[in-house]
Amino acid sequence: MSTLHWAGLLLLAVIAGAVVPFQSAINANLSRGLGHPLWATLASLLVSIAVLLPVIIALRLPLPSLGFISKAPLWMWAGGAFGVCFIALALMLLPKLGASGFIALALSGQVVASLALDHFGLFGLVERHLTLPKLLGAAMLIAGVVLIQFSTSPARALLPDP
Incomplete structure (x- = not known):
C-alpha cells in the first residue's frame, strides 16, 4: 500500500471520528x-436509512445473500444494538x-x-497483541480524559484579555 493511500485512509479515519x-x-x-x-435515537436511525438507501440504489449493490442472513451467528447482528x-x-x-x-470518555472506552478486541482477535479480527507502547498510549489517553473532564480552571483562562 502506497504512503499516499495510507495517508488517505488515516485522514478518512480522522474524519469518521470528527463527525461523532x-x-x-x-x-x-x-x-x-x-x-x-430514545425518540431522537429513532429519528437519527431513520434518517440514516433514508440517506443510505438511495446510495445503495445508486451504486446498484446486489442484494445480500439470504443464505448468509439465515445462517449468520447472532453476534453479527449486535452492531445495530450497539449503535442504538x-x-x-x-x-x-x-x-x-x-x-x-463525553467524546473523550467515549474515545477512552x-x-x-x-x-x-485486537489482543484476543475477537469477532474475526486479526490478533494484534497488547504491547507496552499500546498500554502506555492508552494510559496517556486516559490521562488526557482526566485533564479534559475534570479540569477546574475557568474557560476564560484560555482566552486573551480584551
Whole structure:
C-alpha cells in the first residue's frame, strides 16, 4: 500500500471520528425538541436509512445473500444494538458532560475495548497483541480524559484579555 493511500485512509479515519461530536451535539438538540433521547435515537436511525438507501440504489449493490442472513451467528447482528446504545447514551450524557468530556470518555472506552478486541482477535479480527507502547498510549489517553473532564480552571483562562 502506497504512503499516499495510507495517508488517505488515516485522514478518512480522522474524519469518521470528527463527525461523532457533531452528530452527538445535533442529536442532543433533537432529543430536547422531541422530548426524549430514545425518540431522537429513532429519528437519527431513520434518517440514516433514508440517506443510505438511495446510495445503495445508486451504486446498484446486489442484494445480500439470504443464505448468509439465515445462517449468520447472532453476534453479527449486535452492531445495530450497539449503535442504538451509543446514540442513546450520547444524547443523555453529552448535555451533562459537555461535548469534549463525553467524546473523550467515549474515545477512552473505544480504545480500551479495541485493545481487547485486537489482543484476543475477537469477532474475526486479526490478533494484534497488547504491547507496552499500546498500554502506555492508552494510559496517556486516559490521562488526557482526566485533564479534559475534570479540569477546574475557568474557560476564560484560555482566552486573551480584551
